[in-house]
Amino acid sequence: MVLSRDGSTSLFSDSPAGTLRLLMYIALAAVLMVLDHRNGWLQQARYASALVIEPVYRLAGLPSAGVEAARTAFADRSRLIEDNRRLREALLIANARLNRMAAVDQQNQRLKRLLDVQRTLGMNAQLARVIDIDLDPFRHRIVLNAGRRQGVRPGQAVIDARGIVGQVVEALPDTSVVLLITDPSHAIPVTVARTGLRAIADGSAAGDRLELPNVPISADLRVGDQLLSSGLGGRFPAGFPVGTVTAVRPDRSGMYARAWARPAADLGRVGEVLLLRDLADPVGPPAPAPASGPPASLKPAAAAPAASRSAGAAP
Amino acid sequence: MNRLRARRALFWGSLLLALLLMLVPLPVALLPLKPYWPALVLLYWTLEAPEHVSIGLAFVVGLGADVFDGALLGEQALRLTVLVFLALRFRSRLRFFPMWQQALAVLALLLNDRVLLLAVRLFAGDPWPPAAYWLAPFAGALLWPFVFLLLDDLRARLRVRDG
Numbered sequence: 001m002v003l004s005r006d007g008s009t010s011l012f013s014d015s016p017a018g019t020l021r022l023l024m025y026i027a028l029a030a031v032l033m034v035l036d037h038r039n040g041w042l043q044q045a046r047y048a049s050a051l052v053i054e055p056v057y058r059l060a061g062l063p064s065a066g067v068e069a070a071r072t073a074f075a076d077r078s079r080l081i082e083d084n085r086r087l088r089e090a091l092l093i094a095n096a097r098l099n100r101m102a103a104v105d106q107q108n109q110r111l112k113r114l115l116d117v118q119r120t121l122g123m124n125a126q127l128a129r130v131i132d133i134d135l136d137p138f139r140h141r142i143v144l145n146a147g148r149r150q151g152v153r154p155g156q157a158v159i160d161a162r163g164i165v166g167q168v169v170e171a172l173p174d175t176s177v178v179l180l181i182t183d184p185s186h187a188i189p190v191t192v193a194r195t196g197l198r199a200i201a202d203g204s205a206a207g208d209r210l211e212l213p214n215v216p217i218s219a220d221l222r223v224g225d226q227l228l229s230s231g232l233g234g235r236f237p238a239g240f241p242v243g244t245v246t247a248v249r250p251d252r253s254g255m256y257a258r259a260w261a262r263p264a265a266d267l268g269r270v271g272e273v274l275l276l277r278d279l280a281d282p283v284g285p286p287a288p289a290p291a292s293g294p295p296a297s298l299k300p301a302a303a304a305p306a307a308s309r310s311a312g313a314a315p
Numbered sequence: 316m317n318r319l320r321a322r323r324a325l326f327w328g329s330l331l332l333a334l335l336l337m338l339v340p341l342p343v344a345l346l347p348l349k350p351y352w353p354a355l356v357l358l359y360w361t362l363e364a365p366e367h368v369s370i371g372l373a374f375v376v377g378l379g380a381d382v383f384d385g386a387l388l389g390e391q392a393l394r395l396t397v398l399v400f401l402a403l404r405f406r407s408r409l410r411f412f413p414m415w416q417q418a419l420a421v422l423a424l425l426l427n428d429r430v431l432l433l434a435v436r437l438f439a440g441d442p443w444p445p446a447a448y449w450l451a452p453f454a455g456a457l458l459w460p461f462v463f464l465l466l467d468d469l470r471a472r473l474r475v476r477d478g
Contacts, residue, residue, distance in 0.1 A: 018370075022400045025374050029396065032389030037439060042381065042388040049382055056383060060338035134340040135384055137347055138444050170385065177385060184442045205442045268343070 050172040064132035124277035140183035147174040157276045163241035163264030165273050180267050189233050190242050193226040210243050212259040221248050321473045329356050347447035350455035353380055354398055355462045361402040362410055373399035390435055394428050414460050421459045425452035
């Protein structure tokens with residue numbers, strides 16, 4: 001069974017040099033991965049090569065854009081009329097609601113002035129279109145057609161008409177990448193609209209739902225509860241719909257409950273989203289209190305007592 | 316001279332197209348089935364034109380794919396390097412397999428690639444993926460005969476036209 005191992009065209013050729021090269025490249029890849037994980041080199045490399053990446057993204061998004069265009073072009077007239085009628089109704093309702101909201105908003109402003117609260121979140125939003133490309137089916141990210149040149153910054157919250165979509169994690173010159181709230185590595189602080197219970201909603205590996213681990217087992221959380229963003233952490237503005245609870249079960253230890261929720265926003269890869277311009281105010285520990293006491297200029301020479309003390313301690 | 320240039324254009328063009336196809340979306344239901352295009356194209360060139368393919372090329376293509384994909388620099392470079400190494404090592408045997416056996420071998424290579432990816436992701440702290448994660452290699456193996464015949468045909472045409 002021993003065939004010519006030394007022959008140049010052997011069937012079972014295995015040169016140690018080849019294995020060595022493989023090990024070298026594997027080591028190189030491993031070093032790159034670790035360094036990238038720590039330093040975020042990839043984002044810098046991507047920003048530098050955006051001139052190549054962005055046209056490729058646009059090109060890769062063309063097929064689905066074409067399908068969408070064809071669908072609109074060949075849709076029958078009755079359906080377009082139907083769509084139009086539906087949108088008109090929706091607009092009417094939205095406008096009516098807006099008018100009422102304007103009154104409430106004014107009242108709110110007045111009350112806030114009375115209470116001397118300054119923190120308000122202006123809704124300054126920017127429309128962006130989703131470029132339909134697929135970065136990786138098991139990571140939940142979408143690509144938008146607005147980037148740093150249009151004023152997009154990493155950390156901006158992304159919403160659609162129904163709720164929170166995610167946040168910008170990377171801004172290239174004319175493109176940006178959004179991490180969806182369903183990504184396993186994403187977490188968003190929420191409150192339950194009915195009870196005010198606070199929790200954190202993680203993404204899940206399965207992708208189409210949110211997971212609330214570690215809810216107290218005694219907490220009042222029911223199927224059908226609305227989850228709103230709580231604004232804690234300062235990344236997302238407070239009060240936007242995040243999802244609806246679909247299941248609540250005690251976890252294995254029996255000490256905590258675990259809940260699942262369906263995201264409120266439409267997390268598909270097609271359509272338009274809104275980028276919130278103003279980042280929410282960070283809510284964190286209060287700023288350190290200013291040093292009180294006599295001004296620093298009156299401070300006696302500090303060296304003398306310190307020196308005497310150290311001299312006293314030496315023997 | 317012209318033939319050489321045309322063949323080189325086909326070689327690089329197919330690799331670039333594979334990177335582009337990697338980004339082109341599928342309908343949501345078919346999403347987990349998306350084959351790993353750069354691997355399939357690299358495998359073809361490894362089997363048919365090993366003088367052009369080296370581990371270094373696989374590494375560079377993988378780096379390019381990483382920059383497009385934006386997940387982790389070096390991830391696909393590692394995967395493609397291992398894939399091409401294995402394919403180069405077993406090339407003489409793979410070439411003489413009938414098509415269905417070759418497809419099975421490709422399936423094994425792609426599954427190995429998935430295991431490698433899983434190892435990297437778990438190491439980076441990602442959770443265990445859903446079952447659909449393992450479907451893509453099967454789609455890739457089913458597509459392999461078509462990829463192979465298509466590229467073979469294109470290559471043969473170039474040879475006929477210019478030679």
